[in-house]
Amino acid sequence: MSTVMQQAAATPVAILRLRGKTHSRAIRAHRLGARRQVSCAASPAEAIKDKRIPVTILTGFLGSGKTTLLNRILAGDHGKRIVVIENEFGEIDIDSELVAFKENGEEDIMLLNNGCLCCSVRGDLVDMLGRLVTEKKGQFDHILIETTGLANPAPIIQTFYLEPDLLDTLRLDGVVTLVDAKHAMMHLDEKKPEGVVNEALEQVAFADRLVLNKTDLVNQSELLSIENRVRTINNLASIQRAEKANVDLDFVLGVGGFDLDRVEDVIIGEKKEEEHGHSHSHSHSHGEAECVDPECNDPSHSHSHSHSHSHGEAAESEAECEVCGEHGHSHSHHVHDDTVTSVSLTMDGEVDLDLVNDWLGMLLNDRWQDLFRMKGVLAIEGCDDRYVFQGVHALFEGMPDKPWEDGVARSSKLVFIGKDLDRDELEAGFKACAVGASVGAASQ
Numbered sequence: 139m140s141t142v143m144q145q146a147a148a149t150p151v152a153i154l155r156l157r158g159k160t161h162s163r164a165i166r167a168h169r170l171g172a173r174r175q176v177s178c179a180a181s182p183a184e185a186i187k188d189k190r191i192p193v194t195i196l197t198g199f200l201g202s203g204k205t206t207l208l209n210r211i212l213a214g215d216h217g218k219r220i221v222v223i224e225n226e227f228g229e230i231d232i233d234s235e236l237v238a239f240k241e242n243g244e245e246d247i248m249l250l251n252n253g254c255l256c257c258s259v260r261g262d263l264v265d266m267l268g269r270l271v272t273e274k275k276g277q278f279d280h281i282l283i284e285t286t287g288l289a290n291p292a293p294i295i296q297t298f299y300l301e302p303d304l305l306d307t308l309r310l311d312g313v314v315t316l317v318d319a320k321h322a323m324m325h326l327d328e329k330k331p332e333g334v335v336n337e338a339l340e341q342v343a344f345a346d347r348l349v350l351n352k353t354d355l356v357n358q359s360e361l362l363s364i365e366n367r368v369r370t371i372n373n374l375a376s377i378q379r380a381e382k383a384n385v386d387l388d389f390v391l392g393v394g395g396f397d398l399d400r401v402e403d404v405i406i407g408e409k410k411e412e413e414h415g416h417s418h419s420h421s422h423s424h425g426e427a428e429c430v431d432p433e434c435n436d437p438s439h440s441h442s443h444s445h446s447h448s449h450g451e452a453a454e455s456e457a458e459c460e461v462c463g464e465h466g467h468s469h470s471h472h473v474h475d476d477t478v479t480s481v482s483l484t485m486d487g488e489v490d491l492d493l494v495n496d497w498l499g500m501l502l503n504d505r506w507q508d509l510f511r512m513k514g515v516l517a518i519e520g521c522d523d524r525y526v527f528q529g530v531h532a533l534f535e536g537m538p539d540k541p542w543e544d545g546v547a548r549s550s551k552l553v554f555i556g557k558d559l560d561r562d563e564l565e566a567g568f569k570a571c572a573v574g575a576s577v578g579a580a581s582q
């Protein structure tokens with residue numbers, strides 16, 4: 139099954155291990171803190187079989203529609219016995235009683251009320267999950283955790299990488315983020331003081347699934363505008379538009395932990411854009427079209443023509459940007475804080491695992507705070523199986539996935555979501571991991 143790689147946040151070192159050990163063994167070994175050699179050895183059967191109970195984290199800014207979605211799920215016809223853990227920050231004072239049980243048909247609702255999950259009650263969450271898997275084993279088959287609107291999802295996600303006892307029984311299925319189509323732009327653009335987390339931004343950045351809710355409250359161009367904005371932050375998550383959170387329940391509950399198809403879609407999509415030679419991402423968006431309407435007076439639009447350009451090779455001959463009139467093939471204009479973005483990379487051929495380890499090790503040592511999420515599929519030299527992995531800051535989880543099909547060219551794909559990502563630097567580092575590249579090149 140999956141191998142979990144982790145390191146204390148204060149001194150992160152990337153360790154990519156490809157051995158098919160159990161989670162807890164891998165974690166305990168890793169806690170020794172030594173940097174170790176990786177190897178590629180896991181039977182596909184062992185790698186694919188995962189009977190752990192899935193956990194979904196439901197997040198989204200205040201009022202975005204989390205409870206509305208939760209009620210849909212509880213009323214829905216999905217055949218799952220769901221336990222819900224709700225974190226209603228400060229809403230109900232139950233003194234020393236931390237947890238209240240409320241039976242609701244097949245589902246249990248458990249409340250964590252004396253603090254925010256992402257900070258003060260993370261330990262309580264761990265205790266609650268621990269009790270669930272011992273005391274109610276066999277009575278449920280999915281756990282749903284609804285965070286407060288002000289929660290930073292990262293520490294909650296990390297719980298599922300850091301707690302070896304939980305990892306034996308539970309697996310993080312996915313992070314579902316509700317986005318309020320009417321108000322999200324305002325929250326995403328909010329400038330926070332240095333060192334203060336913009337929770338709305340992080341909730342989008344960490345999502346596997348984005349539900350763009352309250353579409354009834356915005357017009358088409360506003361909708362495209364917010365869709366583009368969240369897509370710029372996180373191009374990995376799938377998006378569904380919704381009114382009153384009316385999304386397919388499979389979209390929310392069946393993420394599957396590692397959405398390989400999605401990684402591939404993103405990379406294929408980016409390749410097409412590169413080939414097209416010109417990719418736009420506007421806060422003032424008119425769909426596929428470029429932002430060229432100086433007359434537009436829709437108050438929802440940012441008329442300081444906020445957009446970023448990424449002109450591929452093919453666009454070098456373009457004389458000027460139609461929006462700002464500037465010359466040159468690489469420039470950007472921003473009004474909002476769009477430092478959180480995604481970078482997708484693909485490389486044909488096989489990678490050298492030692493070089494990947496060295497590279498990610500250095501990257502995370504330097505940048506673990508800024509690297510929110512990472513997902514990848516690697517074609518490792520000498521391995522019959524594809525290797526899939528995902529990371530949250532300095533924590534990794536990876537596993538051999540399935541054998542490479544005969545006749546299918548091997549290639550590796552990586553998607554990073556984080557702050558101030560430098561595409562060129564990431565690309566150079568990745569390329570230096572190709573089989574045959576020198577160790578020196580890998581450390582660029």
Ligand SMILES: Nc1nc2c(ncn2[C@@H]2O[C@H](COP(=O)(O)OP(=O)(O)OP(=O)(O)O)[C@@H](O)[C@H]2O)c(=O)[nH]1
Pocket residue numbers: 198199200201202203204205206207286287316351352353354355380381382383
């Ligand atoms: N117009 C409109 N209202 C919606 C929609 N979805 C939810 N609402 C309403 O928005 C309000 C907030 O929805 P909730 O589901 O409570 O949002 P929440 O994210 O749980 O809110 P917090 O617990 O405060 O973080 C409620 O009054 C909902 O009825 C929608 O698609 N359109």
